[in-house]
Amino acid sequence: MADKKTNSDIIAFLGNGTEFDGKLLLKGSVRIDGVFKGEILGTGTLIIGEGANVEADITIDNLLIFGNVKGNLEIRERVEICSTGKLFGDLRTPGFVVQEGATFDGDCRMGTRPEESPTEEEKEA
Secondary structure (H helix, E strand, O other), X not given: OOOOOOHHHEEEEEOOOOEEEEEEXXXXXXXXXXXXXXXXXXXXXXXXXXXXXXXXXXXXXXXXXXXXXXOOEEEEEEEEEOOOOEEEOOEEOOOEEEOOOOEEEOOEEOOOOHHHOOOHHHHHO
């Protein structure tokens, strides 16, 4: 995934030196190189650039981490932590790649896609 995304695919960008606190709703590919705190929801791909600091609960299709992320993540397709990336928090995803040199500190649940996971009622049946 790291090789497949180019800057021309990105529809929104939060650059280095910028800070945002709030809720981000996205559709498509978005790159964050600055500081973000809050919640990120949507479809598409979120790229956390090297040097970025993100503290958020994230629900998205794909996530590519080069910087620092702290929060609870529900990723529908795939997460990749690149060699410079750091992820601290709980992760739920069907696809997970950790490159050499990357940091992951948290719990990971893999298996079915999050939207296909059984409900508590279905588990008890």
